[in-house]
Amino acid sequence: MKSNFWQAGHKPTLFSAFLYFDLSFMVWVLLGPLAVQIATDLALTAAQKGLMVATPVLAGALLRIVMGVLVDQIKPKMAGLIGQVIVILSLLAAWVHGIQTFQQALLLGMGLGFAGAAFAVALPLASRWYPPEHQGTALGIAGAGNSGTVFAALFAPSLAVAYGWNNVFGLALIPLGIALAVYIIFAKDSPETPPAKSLSQYLVILKDKDAWWFMFFYSVTFGGFVGLASSLTIYFNDLYSLGAVKAGYCTAACVFAGSLVRPIGGMIADRIGGIRTLLTMYSLAAVLLFIMSFGQPTYQLALAIIIPVMAILGMGNGAVFQLVPQRFRKEIGVMTGLVGMAGGVGGFYLAASLGYFKQTSGSYQTGLLIFAGLAVLAMIGLAGVKTRWRTTWGTATSAKV
Numbered sequence: 329m330k331s332n333f334w335q336a337g338h339k340p341t342l343f344s345a346f347l348y349f350d351l352s353f354m355v356w357v358l359l360g361p362l363a364v365q366i367a368t369d370l371a372l373t374a375a376q377k378g379l380m381v382a383t384p385v386l387a388g389a390l391l392r393i394v395m396g397v398l399v400d401q402i403k404p405k406m407a408g409l410i411g412q413v414i415v416i417l418s419l420l421a422a423w424v425h426g427i428q429t430f431q432q433a434l435l436l437g438m439g440l441g442f443a444g445a446a447f448a449v450a451l452p453l454a455s456r457w458y459p460p461e462h463q464g465t466a467l468g469i470a471g472a473g474n475s476g477t478v479f480a481a482l483f484a485p486s487l488a489v490a491y492g493w494n495n496v497f498g499l500a501l502i503p504l505g506i507a508l509a510v511y512i513i514f515a516k517d518s519p520e521t522p523p524a525k526s527l528s529q530y531l532v533i534l535k536d537k538d539a540w541w542f543m544f545f546y547s548v549t550f551g552g553f554v555g556l557a558s559s560l561t562i563y564f565n566d567l568y569s570l571g572a573v574k575a576g577y578c579t580a581a582c583v584f585a586g587s588l589v590r591p592i593g594g595m596i597a598d599r600i601g602g603i604r605t606l607l608t609m610y611s612l613a614a615v616l617l618f619i620m621s622f623g624q625p626t627y628q629l630a631l632a633i634i635i636p637v638m639a640i641l642g643m644g645n646g647a648v649f650q651l652v653p654q655r656f657r658k659e660i661g662v663m664t665g666l667v668g669m670a671g672g673v674g675g676f677y678l679a680a681s682l683g684y685f686k687q688t689s690g691s692y693q694t695g696l697l698i699f700a701g702l703a704v705l706a707m708i709g710l711a712g713v714k715t716r717w718r719t720t721w722g723t724a725t726s727a728k729v
Contacts, residue, residue, distance in 0.1 A: 349473025352446035378683015383437030388444015389672020485576035543670035549644030551674015586638035593646025
């Protein structure tokens with residue numbers, strides 16, 4: 329099976345898609361690990377810090393639809409090329425001219441949104457080369473690029489201490505430039521091109537209430553993952569007075585857990601059913617977020633709560649995408665864009681709300697409790713639709729309850 333997979337598609341394109349996605353996700357969340365140093369130099373409030381780290385997440389969410397349409401109109405390779413050039417130019421401008429104001433930080437965040445939209449390019453670029461029986465493996469390899477968020481948390485704060493946070497934008501251009509060269513040389517569009525999807529098709533599918541359910545479910549799982557990934561460096565610094573570098577290492581440990589287990593969520597869903605898996609994930613996430621909201625006395629105890637939270641949300645991401653293709657087999661391209669966008673919107677809400685409530689109440693508790701409430705709502709909503717799903721489209725494995 330393994331040898332068949334490697335013979336079936338186009339390995340250089342698969343590797344190029346993974347590298348592009350990995351480094352794009354690294355810079356997408358770059359402002360989060362640097363937020364402690366940036367906020368100190370720009371004298372940002374808690375709400376401004378939250379909005380600064382949330383802006384790339386929202387921009388990336390909205391641009392996923394734009395890039396998805398571009399993929400159809402001008403093919404994945406060219407769409408990805410445009411996105412990478414915009415990200416590189418945004419970082420170059422920030423590095424050369426410097427970020428002196430909160431507004432300039434938000435502008436950079438909007439440019440980095442194109443990196444977050446890489447999801448809508450890398451997956452079709454890779455998957456179009458592979459037959460149906462190898463789609464899961466191809467998408468798993470290309471999609472493993474969300475591990476790039478770990479590199480940002482791991483390296484950005486210590487590089488900022490050594491060279492100044494503004495120079496981190498310049499240093500990021502080195503791996504991005506290498507990835508762009510690899511992409512230009514090795515990535516190729518598949519000769520198998522599905523018919524282009526129009527914006528109207530996105531609007532038509534929004535009339536289906538199941539589409540909204542999936543968007544909501546992913547806004548909780550992926551939204552929780554990326555919202556926390558963007559905010560945790562600030563969280564550890566604020567609550568436990570950890571330096572930027574140590575806070576970055578703690579964040580990297582949490583993000584690594586969430587990235588690593590995404591495929592496991594899909595595998596568990598295959599084994600016991602996507603609905604049952606998600607019901608379990610939402611209930612565990614709600615309980616752990618509730619506990620997290622009270623603030624643990626030491627950062628070690630906080631890690632003991634947050635690492636499982638991130639792992640559960642990561643597995644939930646895999647479980648959602650185990651169900652989506654079964655309900656929307658023909659519309660999977662459009663649904664991937666819509667569901668991916670909703671995930672980013674959830675992440676924006678969480679990151680921005682944590683900063684807002686920290687400023688207005690002096691605590692992160694309200695923001696975390698509301699998100700725990702959203703996990704409970706997702707659980708109630710899923711329990712409400714499971715019978716209809718099981719009897720209308722669910723297979724024996726997908727909709728096991």
